[in-house]
Amino acid sequence: MTLVFFLFGFLLSSITSHDSARDFCVADLKGAQTTVGYPCKLPKDVTVEDFLFSNFKAGTLNQFNFSFTSATVDNFPALNGLGFSLAKAEIEEGATIPMHSHADATEIVIAGSGPAKYTTGFITSDNVVYMKTLSEGDIFVIPKGLLHFGINSGKGKASGLTIFSSEKPSIQVLDLALFGNNLDSAIVEKTTFLDAAQVKKLKTLFKGSG
Numbered sequence: 001m002t003l004v005f006f007l008f009g010f011l012l013s014s015i016t017s018h019d020s021a022r023d024f025c026v027a028d029l030k031g032a033q034t035t036v037g038y039p040c041k042l043p044k045d046v047t048v049e050d051f052l053f054s055n056f057k058a059g060t061l062n063q064f065n066f067s068f069t070s071a072t073v074d075n076f077p078a079l080n081g082l083g084f085s086l087a088k089a090e091i092e093e094g095a096t097i098p099m100h101s102h103a104d105a106t107e108i109v110i111a112g113s114g115p116a117k118y119t120t121g122f123i124t125s126d127n128v129v130y131m132k133t134l135s136e137g138d139i140f141v142i143p144k145g146l147l148h149f150g151i152n153s154g155k156g157k158a159s160g161l162t163i164f165s166s167e168k169p170s171i172q173v174l175d176l177a178l179f180g181n182n183l184d185s186a187i188v189e190k191t192t193f194l195d196a197a198q199v200k201k202l203k204t205l206f207k208g209s210g
Contacts, residue, residue, distance in 0.1 A: 026050045027073050027080035037080050037167065038073065051078045058090040058159075065095035066152075073167040085169060087162040089150075091118065097150035098175050105169035107142040109150075111135060112159035122148035134160075147174065180206035 026046045027038035041050070053076045059067040070087040073079045091097065093116065111118050111134035121131025122142045133153055134140055142148045144165070152158040178192060179202040188199050188210075203209065 024078065025081040027077035029074070029077055038077070040080070041077070056086075056088055058088070061092065064098060066091040066097060072169070079167040082167055083165060085164045085167050087164070089160055089162065091116075091150065091152040091158045093152055093154075093156055093158075095152050098173055099147050099149045100171055100173040101145055101147050102164065102166070102169045102171055103145050105164040105166035106144045107148070107165075107169075108163040109134070109140045109142065110161040110163070111138045111140075112161065114156055114159060116152055116156040116158035117154035118158040118160055119151045119153040120148065122146045175202070176206055179203050180208045182208065182210040184210045 025040040028041045031039040053071045059069045061067050067090045072085040079085055109120055113136050117133050119133040120140055121129055123129050185199050
């Protein structure tokens with residue numbers, strides 16, 4: 001019994017000392033990324049700037065007429081190993097964030113200020129839709145891996161903050177996946193039930209081929 005307590009105490013002290021010895025793991029972006037993230041910078045190479053992300057504000061409008069500024073481990077190395085990242089979106093009046101998914105991250109949407117309304121929702125694996133128009137200060141959760149979207153459903157510009165449960169969330173945009181590739185158009189027509197003219201138009205829009 002004494003031996004059991006000794007081993008337990010040794011293991012506990014080892015774990016505690018390991019945790020206390022590493023307060024953070026700031027990413028060494030020059031190192032090779034693995035499935036568990038970037039290697040840690042040596043403590044002597046870490047500066048206060050690693051813990052600061054500047055200019056977290058609206059960026060350039062994209063083809064969908066909204067801007068999206070993300071703070072992930074790739075541009076905010078202090079997030080390495082912490083399991084979350086952030087993004088800020090500003091959506092012009094009438095614009096839509098197209099259907100997309102994050103296979104590896106739950107998403108939390110926090111509605112921003114302003115008169116515009118932001119409508120968001122997701123579709124479950126059994127095709128049930130959960131959709132809500134948010135007001136300033138509302139928080140909406142989108143479970144990991146599910147298709148979801150956003151719409152500026154009011155007057156003026158809509159804005160919001162998004163938090164992901166991954167320091168580098170993946171994203172797959174449905175329109176780009178369907179029409180921004182080199183899959184033969186005949187197969188796209190068969191699998192989407194769209195006619196040839198529609199597929200050609202969408203492939204041109206999303207720079208696909210085939």
